[in-house]
Amino acid sequence: MEQLVAVLGRGVVAADTPLLIADDLGFTRGDGCFDAARLVVGAEGKRVDHLERHLARFARSSALLELPAPDLDAWRALIAEALAAWEVPGEAVLKLLRTRGPERSGAGLTELLTITAASDASAARRGVRAITLNRGYASDAFVDAPWLLGGVKTLSYAVNVAAKREASRRGVDEVIFVSSDGFLLEGPTTGLLVAADDQLWATPTEGTGILPSVTIDAILDEAAAGGVGVSRALFRAEDLPTSQGLWVVSAVRGVLPVLELDGVALPHDPAVTARLAAAAGF
Incomplete structure (x- = not known):
């Protein structure tokens, strides 16, 4: 079966x-x-x-x-x-x-x-290469527009699937959507997690239209309970080379470290990835 x-x-x-x-x-x-x-x-x-x-x-x-x-x-x-x-x-x-x-x-x-x-996600859990794609709206586009259905996991996934096809055409593993004003949002089927300044950061959901990530929320709860600082903020791609790591997070595939974004190498500590994965139940 x-x-x-x-x-x-x-x-x-x-x-x-x-x-x-x-x-x-x-x-x-x-x-x-x-x-x-x-x-x-x-x-x-x-x-x-x-x-x-x-x-x-x-x-x-x-x-x-x-x-x-x-x-x-x-x-x-x-x-x-x-x-x-x-x-x-x-x-x-x-x-x-x-x-x-x-x-x-x-x-x-x-x-x-x-x-x-x-599908077997073991290779992706060791690291992925990603590109950014313009999502076509500003980071605050959903503040006064409930009809845009921000944060709803709708069946309307044609754009998400098209973005994954574009990643395949470009020979990379993942896509991260970027707002028209230059901020990283989420992936077609993933949320974003950033480590910076000895804290964990997720993308704000208010105003951005980001789908609240069950797995990221579980990681942040576990981290906060262990005394790690957690917060939400918008990041740009140029902020990441000086961060402590970027992950795209999926409820099914797990916590995937982004080793390269738009051809730029990003920092990665496998021990941190292992702790994040364990917090998410992987």
Whole structure:
């Protein structure tokens, strides 16, 4: 089994079961949200990293899209049923999806989850090369524009996927979006973490439209509990060569040190990466 599918109200179904009506707004307009977490199956059993934080973000995305609040108890039960049926050892991606449903009124939401075996991220966890790409808006563009859906994990991912294709064309591993006024924002599927002045820094979410990162928040909480200074600030690419390191952080792939950005080598301490990864559960 390489993928498992489960539907809210129905439970686990065959992975090739047709589930979308042709005019489903998630399919035709990207009108919906999702969240994704790492599932690990090993000798100690099965676990989903930071599940409650992911569920909270899923609910927040739903609220900002003005969807009905998700029944989180029902989602927890569906996740438990799916986990019981998933026996593939190693890492996998648990993805929760909600759409506004078919365009015809009264048809109800589409709500389902998938579990898919994860790609091997071991090489990326040792270090990646990245480029910056202009995201096309200023770092404060979302301050007074809630209709831009800043901080919502929507299904509208065409730009994110196009950016990853551009990275592949340029022969690098990752992209970091930059605002039109020159500040580093986030990656297409990652958040940013910077070490500087013996502190850890994340990108501010207020006004920038950045998706709050579950994994970065977990790292910052662990660091603060251990007495490390944590804060949020905007950085430019030219600030990084004199920093203590830059990481792109994914809930599924982990804490990936950026060894080179736009052809410029960046500092990297593998011991620090190991501590950050452990704080995130990797």
